[in-house]
Amino acid sequence: MLDRLRELLGATQVLTGEAAAPYGYDWNGGGFAAPLAVVRPASTAEVSAVMKLASETGTPVIPLSGRTGLAGGGQGAGALVLSLERMNRIREIRVGARSAVVEAGVILSRLHEAAEAEGLIFPLSFGARGSAMIGGALATNAGGSNVLRYGNTRDLVLGIEAVLADGTIVDLMQDLHKNNSGYDLRHLLIGSEGTLAVITGAVLRLRPKPGAYATAMVAMEDLSPALALLNEIQQATGGAVEAFEYMPANFVEDYLALHPGARAPFESRPPVTILLEIGALAPRDCTPGLDGALPIVTYLEDLLGRFLEAGRISDAVIARSGSQRAEMWAMREAASEIAGTRDPRIILDIAVPVDRVVSFLERADAALVKADPGAGTSVVSHLGDGNVHYTVFPTRVDPVHKDHLVEAIEDVVAELGGAFSAEHGIGTHKLSTMARRKDPGALAAMRAIKAALDPQNIMNPGKLLPPA
Amino acid sequence: MLDRLRELLGATQVLTGEAAAPYGYDWNGGGFAAPLAVVRPASTAEVSAVMKLASETGTPVIPLSGRTGLAGGGQGAGALVLSLERMNRIREIRVGARSAVVEAGVILSRLHEAAEAEGLIFPLSFGARGSAMIGGALATNAGGSNVLRYGNTRDLVLGIEAVLADGTIVDLMQDLHKNNSGYDLRHLLIGSEGTLAVITGAVLRLRPKPGAYATAMVAMEDLSPALALLNEIQQATGGAVEAFEYMPANFVEDYLALHPGARAPFESRPPVTILLEIGALAPRDCTPGLDGALPIVTYLEDLLGRFLEAGRISDAVIARSGSQRAEMWAMREAASEIAGTRDPRIILDIAVPVDRVVSFLERADAALVKADPGAGTSVVSHLGDGNVHYTVFPTRVDPVHKDHLVEAIEDVVAELGGAFSAEHGIGTHKLSTMARRKDPGALAAMRAIKAALDPQNIMNPGKLLPPA
Numbered sequence: 001m002l003d004r005l006r007e008l009l010g011a012t013q014v015l016t017g018e019a020a021a022p023y024g025y026d027w028n029g030g031g032f033a034a035p036l037a038v039v040r041p042a043s044t045a046e047v048s049a050v051m052k053l054a055s056e057t058g059t060p061v062i063p064l065s066g067r068t069g070l071a072g073g074g075q076g077a078g079a080l081v082l083s084l085e086r087m088n089r090i091r092e093i094r095v096g097a098r099s100a101v102v103e104a105g106v107i108l109s110r111l112h113e114a115a116e117a118e119g120l121i122f123p124l125s126f127g128a129r130g131s132a133m134i135g136g137a138l139a140t141n142a143g144g145s146n147v148l149r150y151g152n153t154r155d156l157v158l159g160i161e162a163v164l165a166d167g168t169i170v171d172l173m174q175d176l177h178k179n180n181s182g183y184d185l186r187h188l189l190i191g192s193e194g195t196l197a198v199i200t201g202a203v204l205r206l207r208p209k210p211g212a213y214a215t216a217m218v219a220m221e222d223l224s225p226a227l228a229l230l231n232e233i234q235q236a237t238g239g240a241v242e243a244f245e246y247m248p249a250n251f252v253e254d255y256l257a258l259h260p261g262a263r264a265p266f267e268s269r270p271p272v273t274i275l276l277e278i279g280a281l282a283p284r285d286c287t288p289g290l291d292g293a294l295p296i297v298t299y300l301e302d303l304l305g306r307f308l309e310a311g312r313i314s315d316a317v318i319a320r321s322g323s324q325r326a327e328m329w330a331m332r333e334a335a336s337e338i339a340g341t342r343d344p345r346i347i348l349d350i351a352v353p354v355d356r357v358v359s360f361l362e363r364a365d366a367a368l369v370k371a372d373p374g375a376g377t378s379v380v381s382h383l384g385d386g387n388v389h390y391t392v393f394p395t396r397v398d399p400v401h402k403d404h405l406v407e408a409i410e411d412v413v414a415e416l417g418g419a420f421s422a423e424h425g426i427g428t429h430k431l432s433t434m435a436r437r438k439d440p441g442a443l444a445a446m447r448a449i450k451a452a453l454d455p456q457n458i459m460n461p462g463k464l465l466p467p468a
Numbered sequence: 469m470l471d472r473l474r475e476l477l478g479a480t481q482v483l484t485g486e487a488a489a490p491y492g493y494d495w496n497g498g499g500f501a502a503p504l505a506v507v508r509p510a511s512t513a514e515v516s517a518v519m520k521l522a523s524e525t526g527t528p529v530i531p532l533s534g535r536t537g538l539a540g541g542g543q544g545a546g547a548l549v550l551s552l553e554r555m556n557r558i559r560e561i562r563v564g565a566r567s568a569v570v571e572a573g574v575i576l577s578r579l580h581e582a583a584e585a586e587g588l589i590f591p592l593s594f595g596a597r598g599s600a601m602i603g604g605a606l607a608t609n610a611g612g613s614n615v616l617r618y619g620n621t622r623d624l625v626l627g628i629e630a631v632l633a634d635g636t637i638v639d640l641m642q643d644l645h646k647n648n649s650g651y652d653l654r655h656l657l658i659g660s661e662g663t664l665a666v667i668t669g670a671v672l673r674l675r676p677k678p679g680a681y682a683t684a685m686v687a688m689e690d691l692s693p694a695l696a697l698l699n700e701i702q703q704a705t706g707g708a709v710e711a712f713e714y715m716p717a718n719f720v721e722d723y724l725a726l727h728p729g730a731r732a733p734f735e736s737r738p739p740v741t742i743l744l745e746i747g748a749l750a751p752r753d754c755t756p757g758l759d760g761a762l763p764i765v766t767y768l769e770d771l772l773g774r775f776l777e778a779g780r781i782s783d784a785v786i787a788r789s790g791s792q793r794a795e796m797w798a799m800r801e802a803a804s805e806i807a808g809t810r811d812p813r814i815i816l817d818i819a820v821p822v823d824r825v826v827s828f829l830e831r832a833d834a835a836l837v838k839a840d841p842g843a844g845t846s847v848v849s850h851l852g853d854g855n856v857h858y859t860v861f862p863t864r865v866d867p868v869h870k871d872h873l874v875e876a877i878e879d880v881v882a883e884l885g886g887a888f889s890a891e892h893g894i895g896t897h898k899l900s901t902m903a904r905r906k907d908p909g910a911l912a913a914m915r916a917i918k919a920a921l922d923p924q925n926i927m928n929p930g931k932l933l934p935p936a
Contacts, residue, residue, distance in 0.1 A: 094821070094823065096695050096696065096699070096822070096823040097695075097821050097822050097823040098699070099821075140648065141648050141652075143646050143648075147645060147646060148645075152645075152646065154652070154655075155623070164909070164913060168909045168912055168913070169909045170907065170909040170910045170913055171907045171909060171910070172907060172910055173885075174821075174885055174886070174887060175821040175885060176819045176820070176821060176854060176885075176886065176887050176890075177615060177616075177620075177819070177822070177853035177854055177855075178611050178615060178620065178819045178850075178853055178854065178855045178887070178890040178891055179819055179887040179889070179890065180608065180609050180611075180659055180887075180889045180890065180891055180892065180893045180894070181887050181888060181889045181894065181898075181902065181905075181906060182659075182894065182902065182906060182910060182911070182914055182932065183656055183659065183660055183664075183913075183914045183917060184609075184622070184655045184656060184658065184659055185910055185913055185914070187622075187652045187655030187656065188651055188652060188655065188656050188917075190652065191648055191650075191651065191652055192651055196651075208699075208702065208703050208707075227564050228564065231564070231566070231676075234676065234749075235676050235749055235750070235751070236750055236751060236752075237749075237750060238706050238707075238708060238748065238749040238750040238753070239676075239706075239707070239749060240706060280706065281702075281703055281705075281706040281707060282703070282704055282705060282706045283703070283704060284704075284767075285706070299752075351644045351645070351646045351647055352644070353562070353565050353567075353642075353643040353644060354564070354565050354645070355562065355564040355565040382646075385645035385646055386644060386645055386646065387645075387646045417641075417642055417643060417644075418642070418644065419642060419644050419646070419647040419648075419649050420649060421647070421648050421649045422644075422646040422647065422648065423646055423648055424648065425648045426648070426649065426650065430649075434649065434650065437649075438649060438650060439638065439639045439640060441632070441636045441637045441638040441639060442638050442639070442640055442650060442653055443650070444636055445632060445636070445638055445651075445653055445921060446650050446651045446653070448920040448921055449651060449656075449917055449920055449921070451920060452916040452917055452919060452920035453913060453916055453917070464650065
């Protein structure tokens with residue numbers, strides 16, 4: 001089969017042995033899984049030919065793009081790794097239509113640059129943007145901190161092109177806002193983690209670039225009133241909130257311990273610190289006034305001043321410069337670094353309805369005290385979309401104990417109508433959780449769809465769907 | 469089987485003969501199709517029991533809610549009509565979370581009222597809102613004139629509950645903004661037109677209610693610069709455009725002919741009239757100033773004044789009162805009435821990329837001149853989302869001629885990367901178009917999914933999927 005692949009793609013695009021080895025490592029530390037080979041097609045037609053061959057021979061295939069997935073979805077010993085890296089063309093930035101037509105191997109940060117050159121943004125961003133590619137972002141329905149304003153990946157995809165297990169090309173690359181012509185296969189494939197098709201292209205939504213940001217750290221004594229505050233700020237600014245991120249006191253302490261040169265946002269060390277950011281589009285909000293101040297910043301000042309007077313917040317500081325804004329974000333974005341300082345650790349990526357975050361934290365903390373009284377936590381939350389990154393530091397390394405803790409937190413999530421995977425997806429890491437917690441009817445439907453589109457189970461086998 | 473249904477639901481909820489007859493009529497004039505019977509379950513459990521029975525007996529089922537579909541999807545002689553009308557509870561309006569938990573039989577206008585009572589809106593609206601129900605809106609991914617700002621139905625659905633052909637209940641009623649826990653069955657079912665499942669419930673997004681609207685009619689000499697104008701207005705108002713609707717000169721003429729008491733927006737009768745509406749959320753835009761004027765209206769005045777000075781528009785009139793605003797909308801909403809004045813007529817509901825609407829109109833008109841030189845048209849367009857309602861009045865009643873005209877327009881749509889069904893869906897009306905125009909790979913995937921979830925083809929058979 002390797003010879004046939006070489007015929008199809010050219011020998012230099014079929015890697016084995018040492019050349020293939022880098023593709024056997026997963027970002028999230030799954031160890032090494034030696035691929036059968038790595039192929040790097042240059043076109044959808046080549047991807048289709050590879051899949052036809054894989055189908056004929058029953059060869060498992062792992063579609064791979066930037067290799068920055070966090071759920072162990074990009075590995076598989078003995079599988080054929082199909083890398084999208086050479087399909088890296090931004091075919092078109094359509095300025096009037098505010099859309100971009102791209103191949104799946106386009107690196108996210110490159111798309112950011114191409115959009116910004118036209119005064120637009122592709123508003124999906126996360127830490128790995130310098131390596132992550134569009135195909136993987138779609139396959140995992142990647143999130144990030146701008147979901148509050150702009151939505152997840154799936155809210156930014158108008159069209160898709162993909163190749164099914166048997167090589168069939170599905171071309172739904174329309175740049176349309178309305179299209180009721182059949183089942184929404186686009187959305188079925190987004191978030192399918194490579195188990196249904198190889199995504200080869202997409203038509204993506206672009207947005208206008210905010211002309212100015214107003215960023216603040218806000219101190220509160222209690223988290224409960226925060227959602228009402230967010231809703232009011234949304235209303236006051238016409239929906240301009242870009243981010244609303246919760247950092248508890250110990251998160252700030254942990255950050256300062258790691259970065260002694262950094263300043264605490266508030267001397268008083270409040271229980272609740274919120275990073276709030278507004279993005280202004282209208283020129284009237286972005287054009288400096290006679291005093292040199294940006295209207296959007298002045299407006300936020302007034303708003304926060306009123307909250308302070310009413311006792312609804314205990315303090316606030318607004319960024320007065322780009323570097324001050326960067327300082328504020330640096331603290332928030334240190335979440336992985338902070339979580340990574342302690343072992344053992346259990347990283348949980350959960351979502352609850354936005355009005356149940358407080359309940360989640362109370363109940364999860366209580367459950368943890370019962371299950372492992374000495375355990376620590378690091379918590380940070382995209383409060384505006386109900387996503388909590390809840391990292392547990394158990395007192396001992398013990399798989400049984402770990403499962404016990406995880407199940408205790410899952411119970412809390414289930415009680416509150418939440419999801420056990422907010423952003424990162426299932427991959428291999430959450431297969432047992434899927435088996436335990438996914439609605440059985442939904443799981444049955446998923447299996448039926450998988451069997452229909454990939455009867456031989458060659459598309460990224462062993463991922464997302466737990467063994468029946 | 470009818471006896472078993474009576475046992476399950478109670479005899480009064482199983483209608484036959486004359487009592488069932490009203491359910492055999494379709495809104496869009498498909499004539500009468502006598503149902504086998506009509507059942508009216510009161511709960512998801514009852515729906516599940518009915519589907520189990522239908523599965524066992526191989527009985528075709530048509531899920532039905534408000535019976536206002538426009539593509540002939542709600543009829544089928546000899547089928548069991550499963551009406552959702554009794555499942556009409558709004559279970560919860562979650563104000564803090566800005567969501568609503570509803571059963572599929574909730575009438576759209578009732579949900580509007582319930583949301584507005586809390587200062588929120590469910591921003592999906594169309595002519596049939598007094599009869600249409602949530603289940604049907606989801607099954608058809610209903611659109612409307614607010615898609616520009618708020619999206620289609622699918623952009624407003626967070627969670628779904630549905631019953632599959634064999635009675636399996638799929639419970640995905642989460643109220644979450646992030647949830648990457650498997651295939652997006654919610655989106656697969658939305659727009660599936662009753663061919664995959666019976667939708668029984670949904671968790672819907674609510675939005676803040678705009679505090680004020682600024683509405684204007686804008687005159688232009690040419691349509692080509694309109695998109696750039698829209699993009700600038702979006703930027704200037706921070707994305708607050710609620711509607712951007714194009715009415716050509718003859719649309720306005722036709723309206724005035726039907727409503728002699730109405731006033732023309734512009735004496736000059738420009739080639740292009742655009743109905744533009746901004747919705748303001750921020751109190752600073754909605755609170756009357758010292759002069760009594762609303763800031764958002766003053767702002768729009770300034771903006772349009774600048775466009776006029778620059779020669780980018782030829783005239784504009786802003787609504788100064790609620791009734792003047794209503795007058796403006798009455799003209800736009802007379803589209804069906806205008807189209808209905810002439811027979812024969814061919815109603816086409818097409819979408820093209822927003823920057824290709826002008827090309828579509830030029831090419832479609834040219835194609836029509838070639839195919840039927842005497843034919844007339846009535847055109848109106850949701851310009852902001854690329855949706856054109858293109859109604860053709862052919863010179864003769866003749867199915868072959870009609871197909872010829874439809875195919876000529878379809879060719880234009882295909883050339884421009886458009887869709888042959890923007891809002892209304894496929895139903896029975898567009899089966900031949902589906903067969904001709906749908907991407908073959910996508911159609912194959914759709915058939916595989918259909919076969920997997922409904923192996924006996926009892927779910928609304930003969931709809932959406934053309935015969936193989």
